[in-house]
Every structure is written in structure tokens, then in C-alpha cells.
Amino acid sequence: MPTRSIHRSSSVPATGSATRLDGSESKPAGEPAAAATAEEADGGAPASITRDEAAALPREASRASLGGPGVLRYRVEEQLGSKPDKPHRAAPETGVQQLYQTYGVERRLGRPAERLLKWASVVQEACVAKPTASETVDHLVAADTRRKIFLLEGLLKLYKGHYGKKIEKHFVAVKQLEDVLGAFVDAQKIAKLARDKGLPDAAARLLEQRAADLRNELVAIVEERWMPKPAGSSNLPAVAELVGDFEKIHWDKYKDDREFVQDEINDKLKKVEAFEYDMHELQGDTGLHELRRQLRWIPVYAEALDGLVVLTEDRNPIPSYRRLLQDPLATSKYVQLPAPDRESDPILFSRSLYTANMKMVLDFGRIKDTEESVELFAQALLSGGVVATHEAAEKQAIAALGYEPDVHAASLAEARESYRSLQELEHFRAVRREFKEKDR
Secondary structure, X not given: OOOOOEEOOOOOOOOOOOEOOOOOEOOOOOOOOOOOOOOOOOOOOOOEEXXXXXXXXXXXXXXXXXXXXXXXXOOOOOOOOOOOOOHHHOOOOHHHHHHHHHOOOOOOOOHHHHHHHHHHHHXXXXXXXXXXXXXXXXXXXXXXXXXXXXXXXXXXXXXXXXXXXXXXXXXXXXXXXXXXXXXXXXXXXHHHHHHHOOOOHHHHHHHHHHHHHHHHHHHHHHHHHOOOOOOOOOOOHHHHHHHHHHHXXXXXXXXXXXXHHHHHHHHHHHHHHHOOOOOOOOOOOOOHHHHHHHHHHHHHHHHHOOOOEEEEOOOOOOHHHHHHHHOHHXXXXXXXXXXXXXXXXXXXXXXXXXXXXHHHHHHHHHHHHHHHHHHXXXXXXXXXXXXXXHHHHHHHHHHHHOOOOOHHHHHHHHHHHHHHHHHHOOHHHHHHHHHHOOOO
């Protein structure tokens, strides 16, 4: 393999052009700026060094006293074309480069951080698109940004125990945004359903008020942390703090990060595998909703890792799942993961197992939605004074929704049977072993 030369310039002019992360020179004021694309820069005497020597350099970039604050003294250039020898060293995506420029990040933070920054950049773009918090809320819903926020939340959840408070506080902030956004979207749907199903006006208005209250709560959250300040700028307080804290973190090297991700997901799934869920309960920390949540984290992690997990049809650790490869779900949007364009050593994961897991997420989601719609309709009927007892409210809710009278018993029976099958097949054990790449 040819040796890669990495040239470091010995000085930067005090005025005019300055060296950027991609080794290019910045344009004078008024001209477009170049995007950040290169490896981390570091100091030293001008020289041509090998890749191994470059890897041994300190992580922190030196600053030029002549160039003033925010100017990198040294640059790192790729001499063998636009693509480096390792995909994880390739130029970050446009959104990540834009975050680097917007918040003055002067060195590459590395592939692990840039996976998170990719989803942060999507949130950034959505939140600066409209001039008011109210319009931004409507835009977040219309653009289906919730999923991308959830992916960011998933990675922050994965890393918060590893990197501590610098990740934990951002997990809390992003989770709050996703939780309230999700609750508002769901409340909108149930309020619309109430009108579509002809629920009495007193009950329907309560569901509409619930959606309106959640919208007001969401607008307040967006206004405080997720709107540009000052107005008209690209500075989002929540994202600015996230990027600033990311700069302070000493991120693991690519190989070490890969091993951490495998171990962390494996440890989380061990706890889920050992826990006994109660399929007689809908909500709470032990019931159907919590089981679905744990199943759902699996595809969230896989997708959020942005190419680190790749599906393969060559592995079928649970033989009975193999038939699902012929199911339309296996090639649907629900079973698609980002391409490993920026991953040097992706984790291969069974497509049949992933499809089975997604099927369970969807099936448990359908059961949850059925039960919740009955519950919310019944609460509105009772609180709205339409009926006097919970029994009557539930009966009228079931009829309004067009369900069979025994829908509750049938739903929970289906949930118990699905959970029994999941346990017998040792589904969670198979999933965590795929992430750990055991028995390959």
C-alpha cells in the first residue's frame, strides 16, 4: 500500500486566508467557506510522515498566535485522492460539515462523534427553517423529524454511561423534545380519530384540548432551547451546547468505540432477557408497552449507528425466522439501514432476525394502539359526563372504534402468545449475540 504523506504547513497568515479542516484555504470575507473534511490537525515541524506516525500524534490541534483565536496552525492533507484508505476517515456528511462551520469546530471529532452529529444536523436544519416556535412545531411534525430526534436520543442513551455528564444532559434534553413531540403527534391522531368515529362532542373536545395542551408544551420547549438565538441566526442553544461538549470529550478510537458499542448493547439486552414482563399490563415499567419499547431500541440503535450495522441474509441464528426473508416486511422501509459508506469494519447482523424483531415491534405496537385508543376514548367519555361508569365508558369506546366486544381479552392473549414465543426462541439472546458477533 502506498505511503500516505501528510503535510503540515509551518505558518498561517494573520489576515486573509486561513487553513481549514480539509486542508483548503478559507475565502476572504464575502466568499463561500470551504467545508471541514480532513483528519485531525496537530503541531510539529514541517515534514512528510507516514500514516502510522500520524496516528501517534496528539489529538489536540495547536493554535497560531499570529492567526488569532479559532485559526488552526497546521493542516492535514490527503495526498492519494479524495477518499482515505479507511472509510471511517472519509469526509463527514454535508450536514456534519455545516455543524462544524456553524459552531466553529476546528478539528474532526472522529467517526463515533460524527454519527451523533449527523442526527443533530438534521434537527438543526429543521429547527432553523421557520421563524417562530409555533411554525417550527408544525414543521417538525410535517417533516417527520421525530424519527431523527429519536435516533439522536438512542445514541445519546447508548453513550451517556460511558462519557458521563457531557452526554447525560443532552440525552435528557433530546428525550424531553422527543417525548413531548411524540405525545403531541399521538394526541393529534386520537383527537382526529374521535371526530372520525363520531364520538360525542363533549368527549371529542376533551381529546382535542389534550392535544392543544401538549402542543403548547412543545412550543414552549422549542422556544426555549431549539430556536435560533439571536433570531435569524443559525445558533441553536441546545445544539451549540451539544457540539461544544462534544469537543471536550476524548472520544474513543474507531476500533475501541466499535467494541464499546457491542458490549454496551449486549449488556442492555442481557437485562431485558432476564426480566419477566407482564402481558396483563399495558403501561408501566413491566407491561406490554415497556416490552415493545425494549424491542424498539434494537432497530433504533442499529439505524442510529449510521452504517456500523449491516444486514446479511447469510446468517439465520433462529432457523424458524428464515421464512421471513420472503415476507414483504424484509424489504420494506422498516428493514433498511444506512449504507456503511463511512465504516471500516461494520457489524454483520442477520436480516431474518432483524425482520422478526421489527415484526414484533409492529405487532406489539398495533396491540398497544388498540388498547390505548379504547382507554383514551373511555376516559374522555367518562370525564365528559357522557356516561356514569367506567364499564359503560369502555363499552361505548369499543363500539365507537368498531372493535369486537372481547377486544381487550383478545389483544392481551395475542400479546402473551407473542411474548411466550419470543422467550422460547431466546430472541433477545440471539439479538445480543449478533451484536457481539459470537459463534461466527
